[in-house]
Amino acid sequence: MKSIHSSYDALIIGFGKGGKTLAAYLANQGWQVALVEQSPLMYGGTCINIACIPTKSLVHNAELGKPYAESIHEKDQLTATLRQRNFNLVDQSPNATVITGKASFVSPNQVSVRLTDTQEDILIEAERIFINTGAKPIIPAISGLQQSQRVFTSTTLIEQTELPLRLVIIGGGYIALEFASMYAQYGSKVTILDRSTQFLPNEDRDMADAVMAVLVNKGIRIEQAVNIDEITPDDGDRQDTVVYHTQAGNRQEVQASAILVATGRQPYTEGLNLSAAGVDMDAKGYIRVNEYLQTNVPHIWALGDVNGGPQFTYVSLDDYRIIRSQFFNYKPHTLLDRNLVAFSLFTSPPFSHVGLREHEALAKGYHIKIATLPAASITRAQILNETEGLLKCIVDADTDQILGCSLLCANSSELINLVQLAMRARFDYTVLRDTIYTHPSMSEGLNDLFAKVP
Numbered sequence: 004m005k006s007i008h009s010s011y012d013a014l015i016i017g018f019g020k021g022g023k024t025l026a027a028y029l030a031n032q033g034w035q036v037a038l039v040e041q042s043p044l045m046y047g048g049t050c051i052n053i054a055c056i057p058t059k060s061l062v063h064n065a066e067l068g069k070p071y072a073e074s075i076h077e078k079d080q081l082t083a084t085l086r087q088r089n090f091n092l093v094d095q096s097p098n099a100t101v102i103t104g105k106a107s108f109v110s111p112n113q114v115s116v117r118l119t120d121t122q123e124d125i126l127i128e129a130e131r132i133f134i135n136t137g138a139k140p141i142i143p144a145i146s147g148l149q150q151s152q153r154v155f156t157s158t159t160l161i162e163q164t165e166l167p168l169r170l171v172i173i174g175g176g177y178i179a180l181e182f183a184s185m186y187a188q189y190g191s192k193v194t195i196l197d198r199s200t201q202f203l204p205n206e207d208r209d210m211a212d213a214v215m216a217v218l219v220n221k222g223i224r225i226e227q228a229v230n231i232d233e234i235t236p237d238d239g240d241r242q243d244t245v246v247y248h249t250q251a252g253n254r255q256e257v258q259a260s261a262i263l264v265a266t267g268r269q270p271y272t273e274g275l276n277l278s279a280a281g282v283d284m285d286a287k288g289y290i291r292v293n294e295y296l297q298t299n300v301p302h303i304w305a306l307g308d309v310n311g312g313p314q315f316t317y318v319s320l321d322d323y324r325i326i327r328s329q330f331f332n333y334k335p336h337t338l339l340d341r342n343l344v345a346f347s348l349f350t351s352p353p354f355s356h357v358g359l360r361e362h363e364a365l366a367k368g369y370h371i372k373i374a375t376l377p378a379a380s381i382t383r384a385q386i387l388n389e390t391e392g393l394l395k396c397i398v399d400a401d402t403d404q405i406l407g408c409s410l411l412c413a414n415s416s417e418l419i420n421l422v423q424l425a426m427r428a429r430f431d432y433t434v435l436r437d438t439i440y441t442h443p444s445m446s447e448g449l450n451d452l453f454a455k456v457p
């Protein structure tokens with residue numbers, strides 16, 4: 004490890020997407036930079052070690068029909084490679100040092116770091132401090148949950164090399180649906196128990212129903228509006244029992260060889276001692292920032308999940324761009340000009356969305372034109388043998404501009420970026436309708452979808 008100085012131009016706390024990119028950039032510009040990460044198993048942050056990358060590797064291999072244990076092994080190799088590459092990305096710069104330890108504020112400019120290997124406490128001063136400590140799972144208070152040996156988070160479930168025969172998932176959001184889809188494809192019998200009264204409550208009902216149909220076709224059982232009462236332990240048959248009530252008040256039970264808790268993620272500020280720096284948080288514990296991602300303490304910024312923005316790796320990366328534009332010669336960029344953040348939910352096929360949904364456009368008073376297209380009508384989908392799904396676009400009837408688009412089909416996580424670009428460029432929908440796409444491709448579905456706009 005490089006020698007640690009007592010003072011730096013910039014101190015970055017947490018090896019998240021925004022922070023590591025910022026660390027490498029600032030060091031290349033000649034700043035003296037320290038990046039503190041509490042765990043050597045988290046160099047590179049959440050995305051590459053325990054989130055996006057390992058889960059999408061598992062989704063991909065499930066689609067290919069690879070056995071579970073082999074896929075877990077392959078995922079571990081991939082994350083180990085990326086971890087080392089990410090460490091090098093920062094630490095190989097002569098101006099940057101990765102310090103492995105837990106950071107805690109002592110004053111607005113001073114941070115104490117308890118080094119992970121020696122448990123020694125060191126004090127670091129920095130002119131500017133960037134907090135990028137991410138988020139961690141919310142664990143609901145359910146009787147028996149803490150005692151159970153079969154309860155996992157998204158992090159710990161994908162450490163298991165044995166496929167759970169019966170997987171019960173508590174939650175109905177991103178993690179729940181992605182894990183349900185992939186574990187069902189590996190061969191688990193999956194049950195989703197969601198507290199929300201509606202499946203995918205933010206989506207238009209036609210799209211939500213189409214996603215639900217995809218999951219149900221994989222044999223997944225989905226229960227909405229449930230209230231989990233308790234988890235009762237293994238009685239020798241290697242299965243716990245999850246006891247819950249339905250909205251109608253009926254008591255139900257389901258057996259589980261593994262239980263995944265996927266009930267949301269909360270800001271990771273534990274141990275940071277933000278009060279010593281005087282940094283404000285909101286009611287949910289997210290660090291309050293202005294449009295420049297600056298906290299109430301002017302030389303301290305917060306990037307990524309911890310600042311309460313949408314929890315996506317690409318948003319953390321865009322946070323880096325916002326900060327970069329404040330110090331270097333880039334076009335000014337703030338939270339105020341961040342619009343059109345698309346997302347992809349990596350079920351198989353993936354569900355992707357950008358812009359307004361139909362119900363949102365109507366609520367905003369737009370006059371709209373709508374078109375839908377079954378994925379099965381796209382030739383490429385037939386070739387791929389992935390004919391499940393539905394595509395939908397919402398167009399402003401007064402201007403012909405695209406207001407929103409939802410895609411449930413093969414490669415939708417790529418296609419949605421094309422639609423997003425057209426929306427940012429303020430193209431009329433006819434541009435996507437009449438563009439010459441390669442053949443046979445999923446993009447051609449956009450020709451057909453937009454051709455159906457009345």
Ligand SMILES: Cc1cc2nc3c(=O)[nH]c(=O)nc-3n(C[C@H](O)[C@H](O)[C@H](O)COP(=O)(O)OP(=O)(O)OC[C@H]3O[C@@H](n4cnc5c(N)ncnc54)[C@H](O)[C@@H]3O)c2cc1C
Pocket residue numbers: 016017018019020021022039040041042045046047048049050053054055056058059104105106107135136137138157158178271273274275306307308309313314315316317319349
């Ligand atoms: C299972 C799962 C799947 C996901 N899939 C996707 C996806 O497909 N696409 C997508 O865009 N997003 C996905 N996300 C969300 C995405 O992972 C996060 O939005 C993103 O990783 C957040 O990064 P960040 O920059 O906030 O920091 P993180 O990458 O979370 O990094 C924070 C780091 O800070 C460290 N840390 C915390 N406190 C301290 C401290 N006091 N001292 C030192 N170090 C500290 C932590 O150990 C951690 O390494 C997924 C999330 C999960 C859980």
Ligand SMILES: NC(=O)c1ccc[n+]([C@@H]2O[C@H](COP(=O)([O-])OP(=O)(O)OC[C@H]3O[C@@H](n4cnc5c(N)ncnc54)[C@H](O)[C@@H]3O)[C@@H](O)[C@H]2O)c1
Pocket residue numbers: 143173174175176177178179181196197198199229231265266267268313314315346347348349
């Ligand atoms: N593809 C992606 O980009 C991707 C993938 C995974 C995660 N993520 C990010 O990670 C974040 C966290 O994901 P998540 O799925 O944990 O959270 P989420 O906020 O997406 O979903 C939480 C779900 O848990 C349910 N819930 C909450 N408490 C419950 C309880 N006690 N009993 C039953 N159900 C309960 C809610 O109804 C909701 O369906 C997401 O917001 C997303 O930003 C992104």
